[in-house]
Amino acid sequence: SVPLSFFGGIGGASKQGILVKGSNYLEALAKTETVVFDKTGTLTKGTFQVTAVHPDRISKGELLELAAMAESYSEHPISRSLREAYQKPVDASRVTDVEEISGHGVRAKVDGHDVYAGNGKWMDRIGASWRNCHRTGTVVHVAVDGEYAGHIVISDAVKPDAAAAIEALKREGVKKTVMLTGDVKAVGEAVAREIGIDEVHAELLPGDKVDQVERLLKNTSGKGKLAFVGDGINDAPVLSRADIGIAMGGLGSDAAIEAADIVLMDDKPSKLAVAVRISRKTLRIVR
Ligand code: ADP
Ligand code: MG
16 A cells, blocks of 8 residues: 555645655655656757858749748647748648658648758758858758758747756755756757756657666666656656656647646646655655
């Protein structure tokens, strides 16, 4: 049977907007040694803003329109920012054959033309020669009918409590913090440096994130546990692989909330440190 104080711990957590799906997760959380974070939407706001538009062969307005159109069916934070920058409602009747390839980007037919929007890997896959961008930010490249059409730079900001959350986790005894991202190295490293993350791995596909978690699980000592925290867009497999899968409840997808063991309702990374503190207190009472 579950000791009574566990109910106290789960109840105390829920008052803080931390949903714990079972007493076993509270117990595991108290033994957390490694915390692995997804970047976008978890440590960063996930609300990107377009900061530059660099077209090739076409106008800025045309480039933005093509990207917004191609991305019109996507729920990715990147696509939302492109639609916002476009400022007009997208005429859905002009967009067909939409496909989203996780960790790469999207493809769609816009007015009958094949439009691809995504990262350098995505451009490589279709054989479009793309230009590198000197600016720091996440770059969305666009190709039309196999020809490069330019790129759009968007940037995201770290959440205001992210650095404090990492510090608080260290105080609660967490030995290692890791960030995994599908974003480019320069962006990943800048974010990790800004908030004090120990280890960063960039340019990962969703499957690579699972591999990284497998590797980190092997390196976690004896009773130590590994927690993974993600906003859930493409993260369900990683959430279920970790000892403790934690999803952001606000931005997160339904699939992620379903796959998670713990849900942070207000999307604040600092709530994870609160959860660890509650779990440690609860376990001390139980013992
Ligand atoms: P993260 O690991 O930071 O959460 P994702 O795995 O969601 O990022 O995406 C990784 C990368 O794939 C993004 O940085 C972007 O370059 C590209 N990408 C993914 N989805 C899209 C999309 N809808 N439009 C454009 N690019 C995308
Ligand atoms: Mg993500």
